[in-house]
Amino acid sequence: MELIKIAATMKDVAEYAGLSIATVSKYINGIKVKExxxxxxxxxxxxxxxxxxxxxxxxxxxxxxxxxxLIPSLENIFSTTIVSKVESILLKYGYSTIICDYRQNRELENEKFDFLINKQVDGIILVPYGINESKIIEALKEDIPVILIDRSIRGVDCDIVLADNLNAAYNAVEILITKGHRRIGIICGPQDIYTAQERLKGYIRIHEDYELEIDENLIKYGDYEIQSGITLMNEFLDQKNPPSAVFITNYEMTLGAIMALNSRNIKIPDEISIIGFDNIQLANVVKPKLSIVVQPMQQIGEFAANLLIKRMKGDDSGFPAMVRLKTEILEGESVAVINSYI
Amino acid sequence: MELIKIAATMKDVAEYAGLSIATVSKYINGIKVKExxxxxxxxxxxxxxxxxxxxxxxxxxxxxxxxxxLIPSLENIFSTTIVSKVESILLKYGYSTIICDYRQNRELENEKFDFLINKQVDGIILVPYGINESKIIEALKEDIPVILIDRSIRGVDCDIVLADNLNAAYNAVEILITKGHRRIGIICGPQDIYTAQERLKGYIRIHEDYELEIDENLIKYGDYEIQSGITLMNEFLDQKNPPSAVFITNYEMTLGAIMALNSRNIKIPDEISIIGFDNIQLANVVKPKLSIVVQPMQQIGEFAANLLIKRMKGDDSGFPAMVRLKTEILEGESVAVINSYI
DNA sequence: AACTCCACGTTAATCGTTTCACTTTTTATT
DNA sequence: AATAAAAAGTGAAACGATTAACGTGGAGTT
Incomplete structure (x- = not known):
């Protein structure tokens, strides 16, 4: 005979101990009680x-x-690394983490945001894409703190943690320039995404600083998916005057670009130089080792989680905070030194 | 003056509508009410x-x-692909998903399991590693359904969804054999993990079926991490009589193995043939294209989620269910045809 | 001994639903 | 029109905690 054991309540505890429920409750919540x-x-x-x-x-x-x-995808290292860190920090404080993945889909993003609000979460960490800013304002007004990651949203005062995308791109392209490249292609993300804009700005600024002309044909916009990387890299290769180096601004598109090169049997870096983005493992497994821009994903997660904890405790100091973290460049062997300009 | 808007309750609705709370509640829960x-x-x-x-x-x-x-890691494609699918299916039924990552750590795994129970989840999907089986029995007894993924646990009657690991390995190694390989190395997972045992069994069985001897030196045990892949592949290469082909039984170790080969400048498949595991993207980006075993991760997630839904609805038919899904082999160019036996 | 305090306890209301056990209204039947 | 049966609505008691507001007993003071 299986007896399903029914969970004990505070009332049971109180009775067992011969005290009132209130006393038990207080003790459990850290209020002093007789030894x-x-x-x-x-x-x-x-x-x-x-x-x-x-x-x-x-x-x-x-x-x-x-x-x-709430993240764009669970199948993307940037997001999962952050989530993993966030989860582990929050757990320490007794919080559980509901993770929602909106598959790069604005509608889904909005729906899932509502879903979270409906679930009465105490706070939200969001890697936004196309969310309706009024939702965030609403949440904030209802006293549910929101921390944005990676992309700020026009017209919303909100804490945000992100990588210094502009300088990440600036530095990556600078490496290409100092190694002698003059025709440098860039595969950007969608024009309406903040991060993508910043990365492009970095590309443009370094060109300005070196007084190099910008050829519009060398700027291509993708959608951060693998297929984009394939297509756009192929477009570059088919140009009459192709770039000698290409900077690819996210992980998936980097994957795609390499696939395109592989399938055309183009040698890196002999025939074309590459700087990619975000995935150290990938960088090491590709031959030759890839040079990549590495975002401090763990740190981003850490800052976001800690900031959220602070806000949930009711500490609003410094609102809205903007934490901008430095990126790093991991140099591999995918960039050739050329002398065309000497 | 900001007025924080206080959420309306059913009582408010009832008053506004001039009805009783009970009626409102019933309507909301789908019980008939006058038009x-x-x-x-x-x-x-x-x-x-x-x-x-x-x-x-x-x-x-x-x-x-x-x-x-509850999964071993958020930084591993196998887990995240499953989670992503699970999450999307459960959401359709109105469930939210709390994801916990135990970092391949048994202690953490046990803790987080408790955490979930404590959060009073309605059900659990678990990719187990070293969980204390009594916890699962306990949960089941408290009427919280648990679905295992990938690894069954001795002594526990529990629904489980997994890939046919034995035949996955069998088929992979068979490819190597039919292409003429006779000294085939295998990099296994930890000996105490069910999946790993199954994969090794497949390796052994195909050898038996082809009446090939098994050389103990060709079987190596790793821990499913990148470093293992590096170390063990190097061990193979340093043997007096190294294998002509190696089958690597998970994604991370596949990564490691390739890194080892790259750093020693060993050509695939000319100098050694390789069959790896689990990551299609990786397979395509490595040159030459890798041959890999692909688990039906989406399907696994789908089955697990649907089975859980069924259990949560109280339908215990067919308990304990074991769903074993077929794997696929994606052939690349990492296996050489040799003629030693002709 | 009377009085004030203080530390610790307790009583009871409350959070926003669901649901049992009725009561009332509507519809159908004769 | 009367009545039974069916349908729809209601009041109030849970669920298991937290927390104001108040009660009590004993040490300390005079």
């Missing part, structure tokens, strides 16, 4: 295998100790 | 921007419409 009673309660808790019912608690306190993380 | 009242309630809901408080509901119903997913 003697402390013992009795502990004993009762152990004997009954009591655990507070978070739901009931949540109903009273209007807190769920749950936060939502 | 006229339907309208009034809808109107009230809209006017007050009412949304049910899931917490309060959960307190009464003892359901959270939340499920937990």
């Amino acid at each position: 003697e009673n402390k013992k009795r309660i502990d004993e009762a808790i152990k004997a009954l295998d009591f655990r507070v019912n978070e739901i009931a608690r949540g109903l009273k306190t209007k807190k769920t100790t749950t936060v939502g993380v | 006229e009242n339907k309208k009034r309630i809808d109107e009230a809901i809209k006017a007050l921007d009412f949304r049910v408080n899931e917490i309060a509901r959960g307190l009464k119903t003892k359901k959270t419409t939340t499920v937990g997913v």
Whole structure:
């Protein structure tokens, strides 16, 4: 005969210990209680295998100790690395993390944001794409802190943590320039995405600083997916005057670009130089080793999580915070030194 | 003056509509209500921007419409692909997904399992590693369905969804054999992991079926991490009589193995043939294109999610279910044809 | 001994739903 | 029109915690 064991409540504990529910509750919530009673309660808790019912608690306190993380995709290293870090930090504070993936789809992004709000999360970390800014404003107004990652949203005062994308691109392209490249292609992300704009700005600025002309034919816009990388790299290769080097501004498109080169049997860096983005593992497994821009993803996650904790504690100092973290360049062997200009 | 808008409750709706709370509740839960009242309630809901408080509901119903997913790592394609699929299916049914990552750490795995139970999830999907089986039994007894993925646990009757690892390995090694390889190395996972055992069994069985001897020196055990792949591949290469082909049984070790080969400048497949595991993107970006075993990760996620839904609805038919899905082999150019045996 | 404090306890209301056990209204039947 | 049966609506008690507001007993003071 299986008896389904029914979970003990605080009432049971109180009875077992011969005290009132209120006393037990207080003890559990860290309020002082007589030594003697402390013992009795502990004993009762152990004997009954009591655990507070978070739901009931949540109903009273209007807190769920749950936060939502909304990202473009679970199949993308940038997002998952951040999520992984965020989750581990939040867990330390007793929060659980609901992760939602919106598949690069604006509509889904909006829906899932609502879903999280509906689930009454205590806070949200969002890597935004096309969210309706009013939703964020609304959330903030309802006292649900939101931390943006990677992309700011026009017209919304909101904490944000991101990489210094402009300088990431600036530095990457500078490497190409100092190695002698003059016709440098860039495969950008969508024009309406902040991060993508910043990366392009970096490309443009370094050209200005070196007084190099910008050839519009060397700027191509993709959608951050593998296929874009393939298509756009092929377009470059088919140009009458192709670039000697290409800077690709995210991981998936870097993958695609390499696939395109491989399938045409083009040697890196002999025939074309490459700087990619974001995935150290990829960089090491490709031959020759790829030079890539590495975002401090762990750090981004760390800052975001800690900032969120702070906001959820009600500390609004420095709002809205903008944390901009430095990127790094990992040099491989995918960039050739050429002398055309000497 | 900012007025923080306080969410409307069912009571408010009832008052606005001039009905009782009970009626409103019933309507919301799909019980028939007079057409006229339907309208009034809808109107009230809209006017007050009412949304049910899931917490309060959960307190009464003892359901959270939340499920937990516990995986070894968020930085591993196998897990994230599954999670992504699971999440999207569950969401359709109104469930949210709490994702926990235990970093290949048994202790953390046990802790996070408890955490999920404590959060009162309605069900759990688990890719187990070293969990204490009593925890699962306990959960099942408390009527929280658990679906295992990829690895069964001795002594526990539990639904499980996995790939046919034995035949995956069998088929992969068979390809090597039919192409003339006779000294075939295998880089296995940890000996205490079910999946790893199965893959090794496949390797052994195909050898038996072709009446080939098994050389213990050709079997190496790793821990499913990149470094293992590097180390073990190097060990193979340093043997007096190295294998002509190596089958590597997970993604991370495949990465490592390729890094080892690259750093020693060994040509694939001219000097050694390779069959790897699990990552299609990787397979395409490496040169030459890698031959790999592909698990039907999406399908695994799909089956697991649907089975969980079924269990949560209280349908225990066919318990414990074992769903074993076929793998596929994606042939690249990393396997050489040799004629030693002709 | 009377009085004030202080530390610790307790009572009871409350959070926003669901649902049981009725009551009232509507419809169908004769 | 009367009545039974079916349908729709209601009041109030849960669910399991937190927390004001208040109660109590004993040490300290005079």
